[in-house]
Amino acid sequence: MGLTILVFAKQVPDTKNVTGKAMKDDGTVNRAALPAIFNPEDLNALEMALELRGRFGGKVIVATMGPPTAANILRHALYMGADETILITDRKFAGADTLATSYTLSCAAKKVGTFDVILCGRQAIDGDTAQVGPQLAEKLDIPQLTYVEEIRDVKGGKLRAKCQIDGGFEVVETPLPALLTVIDANTPRPAGAKRLMQYKKAVTRSELLAKSGGADYEDANRLAEEEKRLKKSNLWIHEWSAADIGADPNRIGLPGSPTKVKNIQSVVLAGGTYKDIPPTEDGIKGLVHDLVAEHILS
């Protein structure tokens, strides 16, 4: 019993703490200047999911589409309290825009099977579009509530939530299953120390293979045993490819993306071209005089 809650989370470059140029001269993202983090509002979504499980019981499944290193945010989700995690990864997903991303996530949601609530962050801090949530809801043919601040209640197959609107708020009731996009209105719990010790050993199949130095025929049995053991102790991060989720190759990655990036420019600040006004009475008097003369101030 209880609720099956599916959280979609994205690993993103930390755009707030850019330590160098965001883009390399060849126009690709300079990952070195941008450490990879758990998308902030997805932490809020996960926190909301864990609170929901606390109130109504059930389980929390966290899934991400991304490169193999995105498994790091899934381990973090386990430290915070997630029950199960899924890495959706395949070279074929590369270059996805929001339409292809939401299609891919919808295939994964269908493979999970039944769920009551899907939680997304409102927006990822790299693409900044806030489009994936509503598109995923449409693909799954379920209602969406966006900019959710808090879940008021879940009762009789219905969920009631408070959502931000322009200039105010709405309390809306939706039948389940439904998808909610969540804003930064709660404080995500820190990783639990005990859980951290336990789940830092959680791995995907690829990570397990890499750890054992690449599998050869002899290893196969041993690895299968190891996989069984990890699954039993809940240290297994599911790893799904495009084929595993039954995705149409024409609807994922670059081929499935109508929007094409024509070019990208780094925002480089000009710097040092302003007129330096001394913070003295005379300095400021001079500035005011100039502004009035140019009709900027009257």
Add this chain to the structure above:
Amino acid sequence: MSKKIGNVWVFIEQDGGKIADVSLELVCKGRELADTLGTKVEALLLGHNVKGLCPTLHSLGVDNVFLAEDPRLNQYSPIPYTKVIIEQIKKHKPNIILFGATVAGRSLAPRVASKQLAGLTADCTELRIDSFEDKASGQTLPNKLMQIRPAFGGNIIATIVNSWDDPQMVTVREGVMKMSEAKPGRKGDVTAIKVELDEADCLLQIIERFKEEKSVNLKGAQIIVSGGYGMGSKDGFALVKKFAEAIGAQVAASRAAVDAGWIDHDHQVGQTGVTVRPRLYIACGISGSVQHRAGMAESAKIIAINHDPAAPIFSIAHYGIVGRVEDVLPKFVKAYKGHG
């Protein structure tokens, strides 16, 4: 040879019979794009008893309003709105659709794009028509919409093109596009749409709703004095208000000042606040984060007052005063009062 280009559409967001400013701004932009393409501008107006809004739209350049009136469309709701709009897209095949990047617009546009399998570009700051060389197909596509937008937290500007034509969809934030002058009395058509919704489309129920008119309108302000976290405290922030009053300016703030509770969110400038383009913007104790700059970099003249000469705000300022706000602002007021 060339197939006929579809029209430019603008989704009109209205609440209680009042059109959102961003929709009017987009009508003006839509007019400009349509003139370049030689097409019409058409508006999508959904609501209950909203026919009276059509003349305003016509006066700003709309040639035809698709009007869908139904009590169930009174308030925005994703599923019924999507259904009505998709039917019209299928029927009339527009070339471009513009949506405001409001909370409702950012819910509706992606839902429509997903259903239509169309590309959607978020938060565009510039839109223009140009040809596009599609490297994938080796073809040059004429008359495509260049969709220019910041991403990566404002660290980059990307030009995005929709390589599928069905239609080209974008969202734009309020205050980004300029209004042009209305021509009262300009005539246009109204096409009433028959609204067909069933119970399964109307699943969401609004239990409670609270909405207030904005207490300020910074978008139209000519002179803005903006205070940041460097004002130090609520009392410190009062200095910004006094300063603004003295020189006849409107008060704005950075998010850090809003978060600190010194002033309410309506005054926030930036990526998650308003975008302003005044004649003069005076930034007091604001560091100049990318998110803040996103909302004010287009100001005609910028004065930065900050005691840290390395603060990024100086890099976009026209005048910089390296000093403490509590020291500089009173001197400014004195100089202004002493003038003329």
